[in-house]
Amino acid sequence: MPETLPAPCAPEDARRVACIGAGVIGGGWAAHFLARGYDVTAWDPAPDAEEKLRRLVAAAWPALEQIGLAEGAAPNRLTVAGTLAEAVADADFVQESAPEKLELKRSLLAELTAATRPGVVIASSTSGYPMTDMQTAAGDAARLVVGHPFNPPYLIPLVEVVGGERTDRAAVTWASRFYEVAGKSVLTMDRELPGFIANRLQEALWREALHMVANGEASVADIDASITEGPGLRWAFMGPCLTFALAGGEGGMAHMLDHFGPSLKSPWTRLEAPELDRALRDAMVEGCAEAAGDRSYADLVAARDQGVIDVLRATGRLGGTTR
Numbered sequence: 152m153p154e155t156l157p158a159p160c161a162p163e164d165a166r167r168v169a170c171i172g173a174g175v176i177g178g179g180w181a182a183h184f185l186a187r188g189y190d191v192t193a194w195d196p197a198p199d200a201e202e203k204l205r206r207l208v209a210a211a212w213p214a215l216e217q218i219g220l221a222e223g224a225a226p227n228r229l230t231v232a233g234t235l236a237e238a239v240a241d242a243d244f245v246q247e248s249a250p251e252k253l254e255l256k257r258s259l260l261a262e263l264t265a266a267t268r269p270g271v272v273i274a275s276s277t278s279g280y281p282m283t284d285m286q287t288a289a290g291d292a293a294r295l296v297v298g299h300p301f302n303p304p305y306l307i308p309l310v311e312v313v314g315g316e317r318t319d320r321a322a323v324t325w326a327s328r329f330y331e332v333a334g335k336s337v338l339t340m341d342r343e344l345p346g347f348i349a350n351r352l353q354e355a356l357w358r359e360a361l362h363m364v365a366n367g368e369a370s371v372a373d374i375d376a377s378i379t380e381g382p383g384l385r386w387a388f389m390g391p392c393l394t395f396a397l398a399g400g401e402g403g404m405a406h407m408l409d410h411f412g413p414s415l416k417s418p419w420t421r422l423e424a425p426e427l428d429r430a431l432r433d434a435m436v437e438g439c440a441e442a443a444g445d446r447s448y449a450d451l452v453a454a455r456d457q458g459v460i461d462v463l464r465a466t467g468r469l470g471g472t473t474r
C-alpha cells in the first residue's frame with residue numbers, strides 16, 4: 152500500500168484538531184487545543200463521553216483564562232462528532248487518547264489512517280507502547296507518531312515525540328513543530344525507548360513507592376510529602392542531573408560521583424516491580440483517600456491546576472507560546 156506524506160498543510164497552518172478518545176487525557180488535550188485557538192472535533196464511544204468532556208473543559212477553562220488564551224479561543228469551538236469518520240474528516244492533526252490496550256491501539260490507529268485525509272499526522276498519547284508495536288495493522292503507517300503528554304495536557308508543557316520503524320521522519324518533524332506552535336514544550340526522541348524518557352524515570356520512583364507501601368515501610372502520605380517537601384521543589388526548575396551536580400559542591404558532578412558513586416551499589420532500591428495484589432491495591436487506594444480527606448475530585452483538580460500555574464509563574468515559564 153502506498154504511504155502518504157507530506158501532510159496536507161504546514162504545522163503552522165493547522166486549524167482543526169481531532170481528539171479521539173475523550174477521557175482524562177483526550178479531554179485535557181481538547182481543552183489545550185481549544186485554549187490555543189484551534190477548532191476541536193472529538194469522538195469517544197462512551198454514551199456519557201460528551202457530558203464528561205464538556206464538564207472537563209469547563210473545569211479547566213478558568214485555569215486556561217488565567218494563563219492566557221490565544222485570540223479567538225473559545226470552548227464553543229468544540230464539536231462532538233457522532234462517528235470516528237466524521238470527527239477526523241477535516242482534521243489537520245489527530246491526537247489519539249484511547250485506553251492503554253495494545254490491540255485496541257493497533258486497530259484504532261489502522262482505522263484512523265484509513266479515515267483521515269492522506270498525509271495527516273496522527274499522534275498517540277500512549278504512556279509507553281513503542282509506536283513500532285502499535286503501527287503493525289496500519290496500511291499507511293508513515294504518519295503515525297507517539298505524542299506522549301503529561302496530565303493535565305493543558306498545563307504541563309512537556310510532550311515526548313517519537314516515531315516507530317515504519318514512521319517517516321518527516322511525520323516526527325511535522326508533529327514536533329505542530330506541538331511547538333500549539334504551545335507545548337517538545338522533546339523529540341530519535342529512537343524508541345519503552346516508557347520514553349519521563350515515564351521511564353517516573354516508573355522507577357513509582358516501583359520504589361509501591362515496595363515501601365507493600366512492606367509497610369512508609370505510608371502514602373510519607374511518600375507524597377518526601378517529594379513535595381523535598382526533591383520535588385527542585386525538580387520544578389532543575390532536573391535530577393544538574394541538581395545532583397550541585398551536591399558535589401564546587402567539585403560538581405565529578406566530586407559527587409567520586410564521593411557518592413559507591414552507594415549506587417548499596418541495596419537502596421528494589422527495582423523489580425512488586426506484586427500488585429489486592430492488599431497493596433487497597434493500601435494505595437485507602438492511603439490516597441486519607442490524603443485527599445474531604446476534598447472532592449473537582450477540588451483536587453482545581454488545587455493541582457492552581458499549583459502548576461503558581462510554579463510556572465514563579466519560574467518565569469508563563470507566556471511565550473507562539474500561538
Ligand SMILES: NC(=O)C1=CN([C@@H]2O[C@H](COP(=O)(O)OP(=O)(O)OC[C@H]3O[C@@H](n4cnc5c(N)ncnc54)[C@H](O)[C@@H]3O)[C@@H](O)[C@H]2O)C=CC1
Nearest residue numbers: 172173174175176177197248249250251276277278300302
Ligand atoms: N491518565 C494519565 O495520566 C495519562 C494517560 N496517558 C495515555 O492517554 C491514553 C488515554 O488514557 P486516559 O485518558 O487516562 O484514559 P481514560 O480511561 O480516562 O479515557 C479513555 C477514553 O477512551 C474511550 N474509548 C474507549 N474505547 C475507545 C475506542 N475504541 N476509540 C476511542 N476512544 C475509546 C473511553 O470511553 C474513554 O473516554 C492512554 O493511552 C494513556 O496511556 C498519557 C499520559 C498521562
Ligand SMILES: C[N+](C)(C)CC(=O)CC(=O)[O-]
Nearest residue numbers: 277278300301302350353
Ligand atoms: C500514570 N501514567 C503512567 C499514565 C502517567 C503518564 O503517562 C504521564 C504523566 O502524566 O505523569
